[in-house]
Amino acid sequence: MYRQVELDKEDKDYHRLLWKDPNSEAIETYRMTRVTYGTASSSFHSIRPLRVLAEETTNTKLRLSLTTDMYVDNLLTGCEDSEAAEKLQDAIITLLVSAGFDIRKWVSSDSKLVLRLAATFRETEDEKSIESEDYAIKTLGIRWNPNPDQFGFTVELDKGAPFTKRQILSEVSRLFDPLGWLSPTTIQHKSFVQLLWMDKLSWDQPLSDPILQQYLRLRAQLKDLEKISLQRKVLKPATKSVFQLHVFCDASTTAYAAVVFIRQETDNVIETKMLTAKTRVAPIKSVCVPRLELCAALLGAKLVEAVTNAISDERFPTPKVFA
Structure with missing residues (x-):
């Protein structure tokens, strides 16, 4: 480019x-x-x-x-449909x-939009792969399976490496989750990294047995993240629908967080899906829970502002915000 x-x-x-x-x-x-x-x-x-x-x-x-x-x-x-996408x-x-x-590496949840192009303009030239349910690519760091139109996650863990602060920080940083879908897991790892800093370990110093066992329990759960799949599409096309954004915030002595859900009501059918979330580890210096809840409220306000700005153009309906 x-x-x-x-x-x-x-x-x-x-x-x-x-x-x-x-x-x-x-x-x-x-x-x-x-x-x-x-x-x-x-x-x-x-x-x-x-x-x-x-x-x-x-x-x-x-x-x-x-x-x-x-x-x-x-x-x-x-x-919203293949005809409009083709145009x-x-x-x-x-x-x-x-x-x-020359825009290349085309991928779509509708394989016809890709197969109509010359092979050199596709992400892969293998037509069987394009139509396969297992076909997956990385979209800005997130795994996307175009045919089921789902997002997924890949977890890479080192084998045989010593468990030190350097190694653990390396593994935790690989949990790329820009929209916060894995927040219940990632916040536990953020808190554990904070624990390592509080323990004043050097970068390559072996962990004590209690801390090591705690990390091994957390680490054993990471591969289960690969079983998670999320639908890319969160809104159904409908001319008469009521859209709402719901923001939830909470805090504890360990961490605070905010999450935004989208709610769509069409013909008395209600669907609710998680859009995005943010988490923060509580400061090492002791802070009272009410103050941390204010931090969570600020985090939620910034998060919903980012969401409303992202969907502020005419392609999206204007939602009601409940926060």
């Missing part, structure tokens, strides 16, 4: 480099003519063209996809090609 964006003529002088051929004593000066990954402004220079394209298009769905559903060079978007896919490809961007 970066190399597809040309630098302005005046900016090229700030991207000079010196080159010396091994067989020559002469030092030559070159200038980069395209955006280089690693400079401070690279991210802006690469994303700005997409923003300009979005601003210039009259297609509302296309504009919203490019402005709100792009994460650097990854696009995560969707439609959006064609519009995205056409617009981006006009600016020199």
Whole structure:
């Protein structure tokens, strides 16, 4: 993506480099003519063209996809039905090609949208894999099975490594859970890491037997996380539905947390699903529970604000918030 964006003529002088051929004593000066990954402004220079394209298009769905559903060079978007998705896919490809961007590695919960493309534009060229129930990819670090349209988790644990603070912190940090779906598990591991700091262990010092046994009990449960699957779709398409966001907060002397649920009522049928959650370990310095509950309330307020901002465009109905 970066190399597809040309630098302005005046900016090229700030991207000079010196080159010396091994067989020559002469030092030559070159200038980069395209955006280089690693400079401070690279991210802006690469994303700005997409923003300009979005601003210039009259297609509302296309504009919203490019402005709100792009994460650097990854696009995560969707439609209510296959026909609308096909039109959006064609519009995205056409617009981006006009600016020199070939969007590739297409994946969809509807395999027809992928198979209609040339093999080089798919995430995999194997057609059998695309239609398989076991086919899975990583979407911004989270495992996604397109055909059942479910999110899942992969847990990687080291075998034979000594249990030290360094090793445990390494394993805990691999529990990538940006939306907090695994909060009941991850908060226990965060609290345990805090316990290691309170015990004032060095990075490579072996754990005492009571602490080691406590971690082994927590660690034994991690593989069970791979059995969890969550439906990607949380809202059913309906013209007459009542949407609500419900925020719950709580605290203890160990931790505090907040969670947001979405509630949809359509034709007297009510469905409730968890959207996101946040957890925080309580400070090492003793704090009273009422103060921690205020911290939980603040965490919940920030969390629901982030959710409402994420669904604030015209593609989503405006929900009532109960907090």
